[in-house]
Amino acid sequence: DGGITQSPKYLFRKEGQNVTLSCEQNLNHDAMYWYRQDPGQGLRLIYYSQIVNDFQKGDIAEGYSVSREKKESFPLTVTSAQKNPTAFYLCASSMESVNTDTQYFGPGTRLTVL
């Protein structure tokens, strides 16, 4: 069953803790992305990666970190430096070709800071 998986679905964090959100894809996609979604604000890009061992900051990277050690995996760490981390986090992937560039999204992780 191909697609993108995110885990956990719900995550609770105490203030001052780092947490890592998992994103895995078996679509053989080159590019992967992390977005944050807040009510009424649409999707904002946190980080994205075009190839293994390389990634780029998006619009709201402060307080977040990522790694891309494997093509199929792009975990996101929400650090204690992120002042308002409560949000819905979406991972996506896409091919890196001119025509086949649709993004495919995972089911999301809802992070709540207690």
Next chain:
Amino acid sequence: AQSVAQPEDQVNVAEGNPLTVKCTYSVSGNPYLFWYVQYPNRGLQFLLKYITGDNLVKGSYGFEAEFNKSQTSFHLKKPSALVSDSALYFCAVRVFDNYGQNFVFGPGTRLSVLP
């Protein structure tokens, strides 16, 4: 700056009536445009895209979108709305920067189809 606007936060339509969800864009070069739908607490699902060719693009679940270059618009349409179409709809455009490609999303439009 490259951007996508969805001028309506909310669209209400009666079941069986046609629906339109509006999107306008601002990009440099040729636009690559997308529509996605999101149901509560779920990821986004791809509906359709415009890359080149016919200005009327047909997609999933009976949706279609019309690309209008002169008006820089890419409105989503459906001839007859269903209650199950009620969801959050996002328009997006592919953009290129020094690193590679990414996507810019509009703020979303909540569609409510009333029975």
